[in-house]
Amino acid sequence: MGKIRGDFGLILRLLVGIAIGICVGLWASNMSGVGEVAQTVPSSASNAVMQVVGSIKxxxxxxxxxxxxxxxxxFIAPSITRLGKNASKMLVTAIGIAYLSSIGAAFFAMTLGYTFIPMLETPGRLDELISLPDLLFRLDIPAPMAVMTALVTAVVLGITTLLTESKTFETLLSEFERMVSMVVSYFIIPILPLFVACVFAQMAYSGSLTKQLPVFLQVIVxxxxxxxxxxAVLYGIAGLIxxxxxxxxxxxxxxxxLTAVGTMSSAATLPVALSCARKSKVLSRDTTDFIxxxxxxIHLCGSVLTExxxxxxxxxxxxxxxxxxATMCLFAMLLGIFAIGAPGVPGGTVMASLGIVIAILGFNEQGVGLLMAIFALQDSFxxxxxxxxxxxxxxxxxxxxxxxxxxLQDGS
Known part of the structure; x- marks a missing residue:
């Protein structure tokens, strides 16, 4: 019962954050007159509110x-030391499954596209979004390394610790895991509802919730x-295996x-995803912390399907x-490869694949701009x-x- 309450509590906080964010953004937009008169200068009050919101976000x-x-x-490096010789095999297997999942999603999207796109009513042009005000204050906290660098570092540390049988470093990695777990539990998860609220406040203020969304609503649905x-297909296959x-x-x-919907980032959602997976009674802890x-x-099936x-x-x-x-098949096969190396940040899949979008599909600046704008509308989903x-x-x-x-985990 405690676990259910914990899950519900976080979901409730995230939903409340989304609701408050939308209300604040719409209020600021109405205060400025943006939604009614296109050239109205935002009021000082609404401008100040959105400056604070942007700064907090x-x-x-x-x-x-x-x-x-x-x-x-x-989480990855200590799990490798506990997994032992299976670690390298699991890594290769995970990459293979992620690639198959991505290209499978792409081919499924092709089927949807060829079936439904010709039936859709051609939408008009995209409305421009309202510019967000400058930040009231700014505090940059550079990450110690890039996400892909951290992934490679974790694998190298784990494998070398395993091969050298270094008990000292194995203990250090285990202690570091406990420290990071505390950061996740006591810092990251508590601020996520606030972060999500600010994201949705900016979306509501800029107009992406009320202007751009209806234009391509059919495709997004x-x-x-x-x-x-x-x-459903992935989990069905997982159950069979x-x-x-x-x-x-x-x-x-x-x-x-819900966290992913609010943050639009797989990387930012990682702490919550780990917490959720650890609650399952049919997954082992080491596999969870590794995969x-x-x-x-590396697994961006939803983004690949959408793109x-x-x-x-x-x-x-x-x-x-x-x-x-033939063109779409080639695009899907290559997109699956680019997705594995795409950063887990908002719009990362599109940014990583712009080369093949231009080279294979022949998109010009207008096409690329449309892709980035439309993709941003549903990036969270x-x-x-x-x-x-x-x-x-x-x-x-x-x-x-x-x-x-x-x-297997006890679900705690």
């Missing part, structure tokens, strides 16, 4: 992203439905899903025809799909390397 975001590399090292269908109940993993992911941080970096669908939509809007099947899908990958890997279900 910046500082909270800076601390969250500062801690992400520490979380990756703190198709994409979100596609996310849930693909998650592991011979365990996949719902025992998925049912704990509510807080992580979930890796998944946040594929949106690229097809934009091509249809600009040219009047959908890209050929694509990220939530990515994060939730990591639980399925963890269950698959645990089923492969821990078929007897040894050392």
């Amino acid at each position: 910046h500082i909270c975001g800076q601390f969250i992203f500062y801690a992400v590399p520490l979380v990756i090292i703190g 198709i994409a979100i439905c596609g996310h849930f269908i693909w998650l 592991s011979r365990r109940n996949p719902l025992e993993v998925a049912r704990h992911y509510g807080p992580a899903y 979930i941080p890796i998944g946040a970096t 594929t669908l949106f690229c097809m939509t934009i091509a249809y809007l600009l040219t009047g025809v959908l890209p050929s099947v 694509g990220t939530a799909c990515n994060v939730t899908g990591d639980g399925a990958i963890a269950l698959m890997v645990d089923g492969i390397f821990n078929p007897k279900g040894e050392h």
Whole structure:
């Protein structure tokens, strides 16, 4: 009962944060007259409110992203030492599954696109968003290293500690894991509702909730439905591979899903995702601590599904025809590779894949601009799909390397 209350409490705080953020953003927008008169200068009161909101969001975001590399090292490296010889095999397996999941999502998006896009009513042009005011105060907290650097460092530290049988360093990594766990529990998770509230306040103020969203609402609805269908496929496969109940993993992911919706970042959601996965009774702790941080970096199935669908939509809007099947197949295969190396930050998948978007699909500046604008509208839902899908990958890997279900978590 305590665990259920804990999950519900975090979900409730996140939902309250979203509601408050939207209310504050709409209030500031109405105070400035932005929603009624296009050229009205924002009032000093609304401007000051949004300056404070932006500053709080910046500082909270800076601390969250500062801690992400520490979380990756703190959880992956110790888990490798505990996993022993299976660690390298699990890493290769996780990368392979993540790639298959991404290209599978891309091909599924292609099916949706060829089926539904020709039926959609062509929307008009995108309305411009209202510019956010400058920050009232700014505090930059640079991360100690990039996310991919932290991932490689964690793997190197874990494997070398394992090969050298260094008990001293193994103990240090274990102590560091406890320290990072405290940072997650006492610092990151408590400030997440505030961070999410500020994100939604800015979205409401700028107009992305009331102006851009209706323009491509039909495509976004198709994409979100596609996310849930693909998650059902992933968890179904995970259940078959592991011979365990996949719902025992998925049912704990509510807080992580909502956090991803608010932060739009797999990396920023990582602490909550770890906490959710650790509550499952059908996952071992070592597999969880190893796969979930890796998944946040390499598994972007939801973003891939969305980008594929949106690229097809934009091509249809600009040219009047959908890209050929051969072109889209090549794009999907390469997009899966680029997704593995994409940063787990807002818009990371699109930024990492702009090269193939331009080279293969032939997008010009207008097409790229449309892609980035539309992708930003649903980025939170694509990220939530990515994060939730990591639980399925963890269950698959645990089923492969821990078929007897040894050392399963107690759900605490």
